[in-house]
Amino acid sequence: MPELPEVETIVHSLFPALVGKTILSADLLWPRTLAVPSPASFKKNIRGQQISSITRRAKFLDLELSSSHLLFHLRMSGDLLVVLGGYQPAVHDRLILQLSEDSRLIFSDPRKFGRVWLVKDPAGIFQDLGPEPLSENFTGSWLFNALHARHRQLKPLLLDQAFLAGLGNIYTDEALHLAKLHPLSRSDSINRKQAERLCQSIREVLEEGIRRNGASIDWVYRGGDFQNHFRVYGREGQPCPVCGTKIERITIGQRGTHFCPHCQLRAKMRYPVK
Numbered sequence: 001m002p003e004l005p006e007v008e009t010i011v012h013s014l015f016p017a018l019v020g021k022t023i024l025s026a027d028l029l030w031p032r033t034l035a036v037p038s039p040a041s042f043k044k045n046i047r048g049q050q051i052s053s054i055t056r057r058a059k060f061l062d063l064e065l066s067s068s069h070l071l072f073h074l075r076m077s078g079d080l081l082v083v084l085g086g087y088q089p090a091v092h093d094r095l096i097l098q099l100s101e102d103s104r105l106i107f108s109d110p111r112k113f114g115r116v117w118l119v120k121d122p123a124g125i126f127q128d129l130g131p132e133p134l135s136e137n138f139t140g141s142w143l144f145n146a147l148h149a150r151h152r153q154l155k156p157l158l159l160d161q162a163f164l165a166g167l168g169n170i171y172t173d174e175a176l177h178l179a180k181l182h183p184l185s186r187s188d189s190i191n192r193k194q195a196e197r198l199c200q201s202i203r204e205v206l207e208e209g210i211r212r213n214g215a216s217i218d219w220v221y222r223g224g225d226f227q228n229h230f231r232v233y234g235r236e237g238q239p240c241p242v243c244g245t246k247i248e249r250i251t252i253g254q255r256g257t258h259f260c261p262h263c264q265l266r267a268k269m270r271y272p273v274k
């Protein structure tokens, strides 16, 4: 499942191929791919719009058009590709946008969880998202306060897109190991120093993921090789890169979670002394 670095990698790869192109027509091969508007209105409104920019917000791709925004969420298995030359639609293609005589943007999605929106203003769709972890707003002191405003376990809280945008299972496990924090620690047990370290660790693993063009797990990315540099994710039974202890795997909220039982101790709850 693509997370922030993988979506960022796709944005970078599509940018030169798409910006400046005009969408001539849309072929919607699986109508439920479209969240809004109706298929008829989508096909009518998108025609003739020029793509002026592509950005990322959380795990959304945001294509800015002449008079609307075309948003994609890839979810489990979605992918976006620009194909040049003659093209025969493949079995998992859900939407094909004709860009010129011989160039198309293909949204393919074997598992059909991905979604597409065509809206005037994306703010309504982004309104429930937490801050971007690579933005200036994401600081150790913001994180400390936000962690203490919740009373939840760290792992599920970090996966919650309303708390922080863009993290998924892989980068959360990697960041918690780098920060030496146990995934089951309570958010309100984290002290300021640990919150600062967690903030830095989240940035570091995401930046490394982007630098390595993402991780290619269950997914064909753009040559990403971060999977060869995982500290804990998918490494159950293998030695921790820091201390050599065997990495353990537990299930938290139905998500496989990998951690080092030696490096990542559970923070002790401290109660205010009255």
Ligand SMILES: [Zn+2]
Pocket: 240, 241, 242, 243, 244, 245, 260, 261, 262, 263, 264
């Ligand atoms: Zn360790």
